[in-house]
Amino acid sequence: MLKLRPILQRGVTYKVGDGSSFSLWQDIWHVRGPLSLNFPRGPEVTGLPLNSKLSSVLQHNCWIWPASIDSDITEIMSQLPPTYPSEADAICWNSTSGSFTVKSAILLIQPIATRVHWHGLLQGKFKIARHGFILWLAILEKLSTMDKPWVPGEEDFCVLCGRQVKENYFSIVGILEDAWLFCCYTQWPYLEWQQGIKWASKKWRGNHLVNAALRATLAALVYRIWAERNNRKFIATASSAETTSNKVLEDVRMRIMSVNFFS
Numbered sequence: 235m236l237k238l239r240p241i242l243q244r245g246v247t248y249k250v251g252d253g254s255s256f257s258l259w260q261d262i263w264h265v266r267g268p269l270s271l272n273f274p275r276g277p278e279v280t281g282l283p284l285n286s287k288l289s290s291v292l293q294h295n296c297w298i299w300p301a302s303i304d305s306d307i308t309e310i311m312s313q314l315p316p317t318y319p320s321e322a323d324a325i326c327w328n329s330t331s332g333s334f335t336v337k338s339a340i341l342l343i344q345p346i347a348t349r350v351h352w353h354g355l356l357q358g359k360f361k362i363a364r365h366g367f368i369l370w371l372a373i374l375e376k377l378s379t380m381d382k383p384w385v386p387g388e389e390d391f392c393v394l395c396g397r398q399v400k401e402n403y404f405s406i407v408g409i410l411e412d413a414w415l416f417c418c419y420t421q422w423p424y425l426e427w428q429q430g431i432k433w434a435s436k437k438w439r440g441n442h443l444v445n446a447a448l449r450a451t452l453a454a455l456v457y458r459i460w461a462e463r464n465n466r467k468f469i470a471t472a473s474s475a476e477t478t479s480n481k482v483l484e485d486v487r488m489r490i491m492s493v494n495f496f497s
Contacts, residue, residue, distance in 0.1 A: 243267075245342045247326045250315055253289035255323035258282060265313050273306045280307070288323070295319045352435045355453070358446035360489045365453035372456050373431055413455050416479040418448070450489060454482040 248256065248263035256263050259270040259277065266272045270284065277284050280300045282291070291299050297314050299307060327334040352373055356366045371377045410430075414422040423433050434452060438445040458478050465471045 241343055242339065245328050245339065247328055248315075249321075249324040249326055250288065250292075250317045251321040251323040252319050253292040253317070253323065254287055256288040258286040258288045258290060259284050261288070263288060263315065264310065265315070266310065269310065273310065275304075275306070279304050292317060292319070352431050354439055355431070355435055355449050358441070358449050359443070359493050360446050360450035360486065362450065362453065362457075362485065362489055365450070365457040365485070368457045368460050369453040372460070373428075375427075377460065410455060410459065412475060413459065413479050413482065414451075416476065417451055417455065417482055447486065447490065450486050451482065454485045458482050458485070 243262055246262075248261060250256065250263055259282075260268055262268055269276050276282070277286075279302055282300070291297055295317055297311065297317075299311055302308075326332055327338070329335065329338045355373070356370055368377070411422045411424070414420070423430055425433060434449075438448045458481050462473055462478050465473070
């Protein structure tokens with residue numbers, strides 16, 4: 235939590251009032267931050283002790299710093315904030331309302347990232363969480379395939395398509411083309427994996443039931459192909475393409491039947 239302090243400090247503003255509440259050297263009322271860190275010689279140069287209040291350099295709405303030719307003092311005085319002597323010192327949260335909220339703090343720590351073009355593929359009435367998770371990893375090409383050989387120079391081949399592992403990621407494209415034709419009676423475009431995802435993201439936008447069903451089918455296909463690959467790799471069992479495709483259709487059918495269309 236202490237490591238987050240510099241980040242969270244950007245979310246607050248010290249409003250200087252009469253200066254009686256803020257520490258001259260310890261608080262972050264100045265744009266440079268705590269002067270005790272940025273100007274450690276300050277108490278010695280100015281003669282103002284470390285426990286001095288900000289009011290010790292304020293008088294009648296004016297800053298009255300001790301005369302000095304020190305370059306740090308000159309820089310500090312050139313960046314002094316406005317004062318409101320008729321008000322008490324205040325710490326304000328930098329938000330529209332001026333009030334602290336958990337959401338505003340989270341956004342400060344982790345700003346909102348740019349939305350990716352494929353985000354819609356993971357949404358919809360018929361989404362299944364585990365399918366969406368595997369599809370998300372596949373889109374990012376972060377599925378841990380463990381297909382690379384342990385011995386340098388030794389070649390390894392994909393358990394699904396028989397091609398060398400280095401030639402294709404997850405063997406998804408060729409297998410997906412055949413399975414898609416079986417499930418949807420349409421051709422999957424002859425594109426590389428990432429290009430195919432871009433095509434699907436653009437083609438199946440919106441909340442139309444057909445588009446939602448197609449997105450769910452894609453996620454189910456990727457999930458089932460991945461499960462089939464793991465079965466062949468680790469427990470030496472294999473299912474036919476027709477069996478895998480039927481599992482996909484059953485997954486999507488059961489999900490559609492479970493949705494309340496009137497909610």
